[in-house]
Amino acid sequence: MKKEKKQKSDSYLVLEKYLLKNTKAKIGIGIIVFFTLVAVFAPVIAPYEATQMDFVPWEAPSSEHWLGVNSYGQDIFSQVVYGTRVTISVGILAGLLTSFIGIFVGLLAGYKGGKTGEILMRIVDVFLVIPTLAFMIILAAFLPSMGIVNLIIIIGALNWLWMARSIRSQTLSEARREYVDAAKAQGMGTIEIMFKEILPNIIPVVTANMVMVVTQAMLTEATLSFLGLGDPSLISWGQMLSVSFDNNAILYNAWYWMLPPGFCIATLGFSFMLIGNSFLDIYANDRGGAVSL
Amino acid sequence: MEKEIILSVKDLCVEYQADRGAVHAVSGVSFDIHKGEFFGLAGESGCGKSTIAFSIMRLLKGAASITGGEINFRGKNVLMFGKEELRVFRWEKSSMVLQSAMNNLNPVVTIGSQLMDAILAHEAVSREEATKRAEKLLALVNIDSKRLKAYPHELSGGMRQRVVIAMALALKPDLVIFDEPTTALDVVVQYNIIRRIIQLKNEMGFAILFITHDLPLMLQMCDRIAIMYAGKMVEAAPVEELMKQPAHPYTSGLLQSFPSLLGPKVRLKGIEGSVPDLITPPPGCLFADRCFARKEDCRKKVPEFEKIGEGHYCACLHKLRG
């Protein structure tokens, strides 16, 4: 087995190609690291408590309140800083949940093929037609309460359809390669081949999907919060936008309340998309064709 | 004996830009094709033979570019053609059939319409006239004219490739380039198609540049064969002479790697070793590493592609004959 010997240098080459020499990914990671630091050190960075209501409502940005004061007399900059925590953690946790389901279903449908694969993909296609957001809204409406855990579960458990499709189509082409036959000949089981043989070979596509569903999850959290279906006790960027809209921030010309949370969502989401997309590009180049998402 | 030369390639050089530097895909290749001749170009995959075909049609894309040499068609340099001249040259003078039977045709347009596109782009004829011509073309390759309205996916792989051949003959070109036209097809279909190509060539008198890695197939049908290795032409000769008296060790190795012409077919893999790096090619003869007749000077001196007999050329310092 020559493979063993080359392993180390191979994985270094992959690392080099996908991260060290990949400007897009480096920019994306830089942005993510920045926001993560903000989330971790929120109490240090934020000048006030996020819920503190001691200031003059509707005050425009000043040296004391960098992003002004909202209608309740809360410091907007502090809210943006603390909001990072909720948005990032909901995004990543829901994204992970999505990834678990998406990877498993995608691999199974792609590798197993036949009846199992067919039925799984049928189910995926049926649910793809039903508007996911509408489904989430109905679900949230009927739930007795909407805490952060419910939010993560709803978002995570309903966003995996596209991912399963993408991973399935990649697995399909992978399952035809020689090493899979070799693994079968060695008597490896289905699950073992799926996770030990195929998964490592499509890691770039899987990783790309994993980071891109984080963006998806953050956007969904923002939208649900905006629709008033989030956890009102949490301060997330989406929640801030929701409150600003409900309090007629537009009519008060309070651009300083509406712009920052939106830019934060978009920039953080963009960073994840950037990483995912650059991975897909490199992978597609290697395989000499486009990879469908 | 001396027929008119229709295509003359001189010192053609093509490079691909890769991450690590320029790949010398074709370096200094020269050959002539005469009127009505069946000329074969053989070599392992990656030796630059398809690149030559694409260069002649000026279809090289993206990272590839012609860095030197001339491609003369009836005395005019194709590389100097302007837009309109090039458009006329393509298909009216020289047409081509590509490797993949699956992807040669546009999947969402009927084959009739694609045949007619070729005619209508070059000749001022009515649609009815073009339809009639298309029907005749299909008949040439033994396909029912009713099939004009068929979409590519409704035809078998062999039929699709025959449609492409019919299309290649639509404007009665002087030269038809076949780039591994039958690789994707099974042996019986392949045999039938090749036989038909030869019949049509004899009837219509066009010349053929036939590219393949399937040497035995080529030995059966070509008039003259050129062998390529690592972007260079190593030997060119009329078929009988090449079979009987190969001068280059590589050619000899290739011929010996087939037990018998009638025996089971083997691809050109019979020679030990691998092709040199074409980004930083070693000095001397590129084949030296794998050569059984290698001597000391082979790694220092680059052999000339020189004439050693009537129509026989070879690039080797220690030829097996002459």
Place this chain on the structure above:
Amino acid sequence: MRGFSLKYVIKRFISAVFTLWIALTINFLLPRCMGGDPAEYLASQSAMGSLEYAELMKQQFGLDKSIFEQYILYLKELLHGNLGVSYMNFPTPVKDIILEAIPWTLLIVITSILISFALAWFLGTLSALKKGSFFDNAVVGTSFYIQSIPYFWVGMLIVMAFGYYLEWFPMGHAQDAAVTGGFLAQAGDIAYHAFLPVLSMVIVSLAGRMIMMRSNILQVFSEDYIVLAQAKGLKKGKILTKYALRNALLPSFTGLMLSLGQAVGGAIATELVFSYPGIGLTTMNAILSHDYPLIQGCFAIIAVSVVTLNFLADLIYPLIDPRVSLS
């Protein structure tokens, strides 16, 4: 034109009915699985002194019967188009409220999808043709950023810019009651009100579609039949339209079908921003006032609309892709 086989139509129809059945079953099960059982809810409503509600609930859900009988009853009522009675606007039937709202949603959803597709095809093609140029990089980069922006935020910014600051367009609603006059005047007024919601939906959905169209074209450009079309000496315009674009459009048409659901989802938030009286706003109002029959009715109608539009798209597909009718 090629006819599409009956078998294909039947297959797509069955698949549409199946999808709808799943959606409606979820719609039936949700309130029964979540948030305690309806009986409890019923009691609370009665405690609020509204015996009339209680009676209605009993009838609507058939709560005295087994869950299976309730399910059959639910499907039967649905088939007759009976979605129950709204609490919020008692005693208006849910059906009437929904029928009033759904055309508005369809108007902005379909208009924005068509516009966004047309623009995406145009920009995507242009971008692919000029691959690597400044234009291409700018368009692709911007698209990536826009893809990460929530629908509703774009809506808010647009309202602020064009409605509040510039006052070019109304900040909300679908019509001005004051505009009477002829058909043209009314249609103009409707278009005037729909402009900003449609614009905001186009901006967000355009980005993803543009990127997809661009990569489709680049993919097609590398196909052998394009090389051969070039070798045939065809004119550039012909190669682009007949050979490249037709093939590149097909996958994006599939994308169109699958994006209908997403577009409706986007419309919900957009309608809220623009107080646009479509199904999204109706749903959100229903949720605020715990009008459960109306919530269920809204989801049902969203599912029906999306599945129907999808089915129609399925029927159009074989007309543009000859490979589908046979396979």
